[in-house]
Amino acid sequence: MRKLSTHVRACVLEAVDEGRIRVDFTRGVELNSKIKENTEAVKHLNYNESKRLLKELVQHTQRCLLYLLLILALQSGMRYSELLGLKRTDFDFNKNTIKVDRAMDYKKGTGLGTLKTTQAYRTLDMNEWTMNLAKQYFEQIPPNILGLVFFNPHSKPHMVSNERAYKVLKEALDRLNIQRITVHGLRHTHISVLLYLVVNVLYVSKCAGHADTNITMSTYAHLLAELQETEVAKTLKLMKAMGQ
16 A cells, blocks of 8 residues: 555656646545554565675575575665666676666566666666676676576576575575565665665665655655664764763
């Protein structure tokens, strides 16, 4: 319900800005449901858990390409469809960036296509350590005819299934005795970690490819509320220092 509300509100605000409608009829709308919402905790890992998972994934990168896929998901926050759409040419090892320019329709199996929104087209700044992992993989595995990074020659659309990726992730989490999350949960983890480390929400929204910061703030409202308590303590400390 919250996700639907966020998308509808974004459309309405756009319509108001363009003068198509005069009033924002979504203002003040409250969400109510008799069904209890899943806790946000099960959707992503915390900072320490994500560090442990990353270390575990790195130790098994030689086993199969899915470990690199999961590492990139955790380190970049890309959607699974965006990861499957990556080509080797999207990696700039001189600037340590990855261009997100297309997506693979892994649900319907229709192949490569466009991204969800205009804002989803972006260039991500990556750390050198992660880029070196990708570079080593490219040097070991010969390129395929489509130039895709995560190529599966045994399937018709040449893609790695989400179910197979989840199985690898689940096994890694079980080995660490960490709660299970989905592959998409790695995207939530990446964004949550950035917010936890008090990275500017505008920059986080841009990296995530969200249409605007409203989506980021509504999706991760629980985490922002927790951070607000820290900001209150920080503000009081700063104001006290001014008076001394």
